[in-house]
Amino acid sequence: MAMATATATSMFLPLLGCLFVFFHGFAGASHLFYEELNTVEPTSVSEQYRTAYHFQPPKNWMNGPMYYNGLYHLFYQYNPYGAVWGNIVWAHSVSTDLVNWQPLEHAIYPTAPFDIKGCWSGSATILPNNKPIILYTGIDTQGRQVQNLAMPKNLSDPLLREWVKPAQHNPTMVPNGLNASSFRDPTTAWLGKDGHWRVLVGNKRHKRGMALLYRSRDFVWWVKAKHPLHSSKDTGMWECPDFFPVLKKGQLGIDTSVNGPHVKHVLKVSLDDLKHEYYTVGTYFPNKDRYMPDNTSADDGTGLRYDYGKFYASKTFFDGLQNRRILWGWMNESDSVNDDVAKGWSGVQAIPRTLWLDKSGKQLVQWPVVEIESLRGKKVDIVDKVLASGSVVEVPNVTAAQVDVEVTFELPSLDQADRLDSASLTYPQLLCSKLGHSNTKQEGGGIGPFGLLVLASKDYEERTAVFFRIFKKAENQHVVLMCSDQSRSSLQEDVDKTTYGGLVDVDLAHGSKPTLSLRTLVDRSIVESFGEGGKTCITSRVYPVKAVGENAHLYAFNYASAPITISKLSAWAMSKAKIN
Numbered sequence: 001m002a003m004a005t006a007t008a009t010s011m012f013l014p015l016l017g018c019l020f021v022f023f024h025g026f027a028g029a030s031h032l033f034y035e036e037l038n039t040v041e042p043t044s045v046s047e048q049y050r051t052a053y054h055f056q057p058p059k060n061w062m063n064g065p066m067y068y069n070g071l072y073h074l075f076y077q078y079n080p081y082g083a084v085w086g087n088i089v090w091a092h093s094v095s096t097d098l099v100n101w102q103p104l105e106h107a108i109y110p111t112a113p114f115d116i117k118g119c120w121s122g123s124a125t126i127l128p129n130n131k132p133i134i135l136y137t138g139i140d141t142q143g144r145q146v147q148n149l150a151m152p153k154n155l156s157d158p159l160l161r162e163w164v165k166p167a168q169h170n171p172t173m174v175p176n177g178l179n180a181s182s183f184r185d186p187t188t189a190w191l192g193k194d195g196h197w198r199v200l201v202g203n204k205r206h207k208r209g210m211a212l213l214y215r216s217r218d219f220v221w222w223v224k225a226k227h228p229l230h231s232s233k234d235t236g237m238w239e240c241p242d243f244f245p246v247l248k249k250g251q252l253g254i255d256t257s258v259n260g261p262h263v264k265h266v267l268k269v270s271l272d273d274l275k276h277e278y279y280t281v282g283t284y285f286p287n288k289d290r291y292m293p294d295n296t297s298a299d300d301g302t303g304l305r306y307d308y309g310k311f312y313a314s315k316t317f318f319d320g321l322q323n324r325r326i327l328w329g330w331m332n333e334s335d336s337v338n339d340d341v342a343k344g345w346s347g348v349q350a351i352p353r354t355l356w357l358d359k360s361g362k363q364l365v366q367w368p369v370v371e372i373e374s375l376r377g378k379k380v381d382i383v384d385k386v387l388a389s390g391s392v393v394e395v396p397n398v399t400a401a402q403v404d405v406e407v408t409f410e411l412p413s414l415d416q417a418d419r420l421d422s423a424s425l426t427y428p429q430l431l432c433s434k435l436g437h438s439n440t441k442q443e444g445g446g447i448g449p450f451g452l453l454v455l456a457s458k459d460y461e462e463r464t465a466v467f468f469r470i471f472k473k474a475e476n477q478h479v480v481l482m483c484s485d486q487s488r489s490s491l492q493e494d495v496d497k498t499t500y501g502g503l504v505d506v507d508l509a510h511g512s513k514p515t516l517s518l519r520t521l522v523d524r525s526i527v528e529s530f531g532e533g534g535k536t537c538i539t540s541r542v543y544p545v546k547a548v549g550e551n552a553h554l555y556a557f558n559y560a561s562a563p564i565t566i567s568k569l570s571a572w573a574m575s576k577a578k579i580n
């Protein structure tokens, strides 16, 4: 019965985005604290890269999200004192539509011995009596990572502004026998049929990454299970684990406590060593409390990603109002720390994405929440337009720096696809940067590159190319590569211009007129792309100097030797959201 209650009330399930250890140009971890930069006032607060409809706080360093009771709550990791990492608190904003946000006072901040050195990431759970409760990582007086509880001070306050941290219960989990520097980011809890809550905490032992399992009957006394829910050797620290069920059929989301034969489970981890997130699709065995990824899902840091670009520290939550599971991810900047200090801010949230299991059962599909379409304004359409080999066609009359584009390409006969050995396909990102996109058709292949040039200057000197290229692996076996190439995105030197890429799992040989679709959300310094209805997603951060504001242009291009047809392209001017 507790189970049923939990399900019924879980429309309020909140979550908190993750965490903390990411810095510009600093690979290989830990808590680099830019002490001297923490109090610097921004010198030239540049507004041109400040996003118009992606969430960001008024200033300073941020990451991570949450949701509750008819209102979406976004709790995020925030440095009140500077655009660098440090002094981490839980900042708080609320929204009725996931688009426009109102800021509130900080929800959780260091006050007690169990969190005096920082309030890091965690998650919220709704208890069966409709009481939200948060588990978060505190840094205690000894610098250890411990897990703490927080609850709303006044449940009658619809905004849940104030949170208390009961001293008699905290810390609820301490790193006994564990590495106290690698013990963090509790998940949303789920309730078993036995009436016990379960929660995961990220951890590593030597180089083995693991999701530790804790159980509790009352949410206060937690006991560590003998075995982790899952672990994988040589993957390093698992940050921000997320564990949730998805329906085998359909796009609806379900509460975190649901299980049964109609359900698969997903385990996502943010790999601290690689600075990327990976997920597997698999089965959760509740009687053993173990999770087993399917044999189509690699758990060794080479597998599936939500996003093959910039996307980290993400969390999902179940939105019972609309029966969907929503994914929030955080993306950091690609410019230098000094630039961030000058801009006065760093880090943004990706557009929240609805997520469900693909028909194949092998991967997830993601799509921007429908609410974002409320910002769509003036629309431009292009229909049945042939893109000859080597052509670039402008999409006119759009606010190209702030636009939502959806396009479907119709492909020629797949016979013209170039041959590629399977070994080259192991590292799609490498393939994308090697092939790149180009201005000259000689460098193009049989089918592709074709796609969009976004945030492009009139002379193309600056441009970010989001494109596809199709290869033949064997007779009648095709592979679709999707790339986001920002190698020419900016005339600025000291920004990261890594080209990103991923494969799109689609059966093209099927059907007489193969098509591929692409949606790209452009927001000043963000290029967020969804290939083939959200099967493969890539997010880039770019900082053009010419292609800004009115001087930004949008083009469709085809550098392949075979012509490609735009069967339909729609581009909408995007309005500015009200954010903080």
Ligand SMILES: *[C@@H]1O[C@H](CO)[C@@H](O)[C@H](O)[C@H]1NC(C)=O
Pocket: 154, 155, 156, 157, 158
């Ligand atoms: C709790 O919140 C409600 C609604 O905002 C308010 O009317 C009430 O005074 C608050 N109670 C306390 C003890 O602060």
Ligand SMILES: *[C@@H]1O[C@H](CO)[C@@H](O)[C@H](O)[C@H]1NC(C)=O
Pocket: 030, 179, 180, 181, 182, 205, 206, 237
């Ligand atoms: C504990 O974790 C920290 C942070 O990753 C690491 O530097 C340290 O080597 C780990 N200690 C042991 C004993 O594994």
Ligand SMILES: *[C@@H]1O[C@H](CO)[C@@H](O)[C@H](O)[C@H]1NC(C)=O
Pocket: 295, 296
């Ligand atoms: C993977 O698992 C499925 C059943 O879930 C099985 O039919 C298939 O043979 C397995 N493939 C391999 C390569 O083990």
Ligand SMILES: *[C@@H]1O[C@H](CO)[C@@H](O)[C@H](O)[C@H]1NC(C)=O
Pocket: 021, 022, 023, 024, 025, 026, 275, 310, 311, 312, 332, 333, 334, 335, 496
């Ligand atoms: C943040 O961005 C930098 C530079 O673009 C990159 O090297 C780093 O790995 C990123 N960190 C995360 C967590 O994404």
Ligand SMILES: *[C@@H]1O[C@H](CO)[C@@H](O)[C@H](O)[C@H]1NC(C)=O
Pocket: 380, 381, 396, 397
């Ligand atoms: C773009 O605007 C110009 C001038 O208003 C107009 O002539 C042209 O038809 C428009 N093109 C499209 C595709 O809307």
